[in-house]
Amino acid sequence: MSSHEQIPEAVSLIGVGRVHGKGTAAVTALSDVTVGISRGSFTAVMGPSGSGKSTFLQCAAGLDRPTSGTVRLGETDLSGLNETGLTELRRERVGFVFQAFNLMPSLTVLENITLPLRLAGRKADREWLAEIVRRVGLTGRTEHRPAELSGGQQQRVAIARALVTRPEVVFADEPTGALDTVTAKEVLVLLRDTVDTMGQTVVMVTHDPVAASYADEVLFLADGRITDRLAGASAEQIADRMTHLGAWAA
Numbered sequence: 001m002s003s004h005e006q007i008p009e010a011v012s013l014i015g016v017g018r019v020h021g022k023g024t025a026a027v028t029a030l031s032d033v034t035v036g037i038s039r040g041s042f043t044a045v046m047g048p049s050g051s052g053k054s055t056f057l058q059c060a061a062g063l064d065r066p067t068s069g070t071v072r073l074g075e076t077d078l079s080g081l082n083e084t085g086l087t088e089l090r091r092e093r094v095g096f097v098f099q100a101f102n103l104m105p106s107l108t109v110l111e112n113i114t115l116p117l118r119l120a121g122r123k124a125d126r127e128w129l130a131e132i133v134r135r136v137g138l139t140g141r142t143e144h145r146p147a148e149l150s151g152g153q154q155q156r157v158a159i160a161r162a163l164v165t166r167p168e169v170v171f172a173d174e175p176t177g178a179l180d181t182v183t184a185k186e187v188l189v190l191l192r193d194t195v196d197t198m199g200q201t202v203v204m205v206t207h208d209p210v211a212a213s214y215a216d217e218v219l220f221l222a223d224g225r226i227t228d229r230l231a232g233a234s235a236e237q238i239a240d241r242m243t244h245l246g247a248w249a250a
C-alpha cells in the first residue's frame with residue numbers, strides 16, 4: 001500500500017476560520033469550518049455571494065493562511081510550512097483551474113501545459129504528457145497559442161496544466177464561469193472523467209447548480225460556515241437547497 005492509500009482524506013480542514021482586516025473593519029470570511037475531502041472524489045462548493053467560497057478554496061489550497069484552525073493536505077499540516085514550503089506545495093502537490101484560464105499568451109499550448117514542471121525543475125514524462133493532451137482533446141493543437149483557441153479549448157489547456165504534475169488535488173474556482181453552456185458541459189465532463197478514470201480529487205467552487213450536479217458531493221456555505229452537504233444530488237435538488245439559503249432572493 002502506498003502512503004496515499006492509507007490516508008483516505010486528500011484535504012481536511014479542522015476548525016478553520018479566516019478573518020480579513022482588524023478591529024471594526026474585521027470581516028469573518030470563514031468560521032469554524034471542519035470538513036474532509038475524500039481521495040478520488042469530486043466536491044462542489046456552493047453558497048451565496050460573499051459566503052466564503054473563494055476563501056475556503058484558497059485556504060484549502062495553501063494560497064491563503066487561515067487565522068485559526070488546521071488545514072491538512074494528506075498528512076501535511078500547512079501551518080507548519082514557511083512561504084517556501086507553501087510555494088513548493090502549491091507547485092507540486094496541487095493544481096489550479098481558474099475562471100479566466102490564466103494561460104501565458106506568448107507560450108504554445110504544450111509550453112503552457114508543461115510550465116508547472118519547468119518551474120519545479122522537473123522533466124516531462126512524454127507518455128504522461130501525451131496521455132493528458134489526448135484526454136483533454138488537444139492532440140494536434142499543441143503548437144498553437146492560447147489566442148488561437150476557443151474558450152473551452154483554453155480551459156482544457158488549463159486543466160491539462162493542472163494535471164501535469166499529478167497533483168493530489170485539483171482546485172477549480174468557477175471553471176465554467178466564462179463559458180457557454182455547451183462548452184461548460186465539455187469541461188465538466190472532463191473534470192468528472194479525471195475523477196472516474198484517473199482517481200483525481202477535484203474541489204470546485206461554482207455558482208451553477210448544473211455544474212455542481214457533476215460532483216459527488218456539494219458543500220453549501222453561508223456566512224462562512226458549512227450549513228449543508230448533499231451527495232449525488234440533481235441540479236434541481238441543488239438549486240432548491242440554494243434557494244433555501246436565500247442565495248437567489250432578488
Ligand SMILES: Nc1ncnc2c1ncn2[C@@H]1O[C@H](COP(=O)(O)OP(=O)(O)OP(=O)(O)O)[C@@H](O)[C@H]1O
Pocket residue numbers: 020021027028029047048049050051052053054055056
Ligand atoms: N482580502 C479581503 N479583505 C477583506 N475582506 C475580504 C477579503 N477577501 C474576502 N473578503 C470578504 O470575505 C467574505 C467572503 O468572501 P469570498 O470571496 O470568500 O466569498 P465568495 O463566496 O467566494 O463570494 P463570490 O461568490 O461573490 O465570489 C466576503 O464578505 C468578502 O467581502
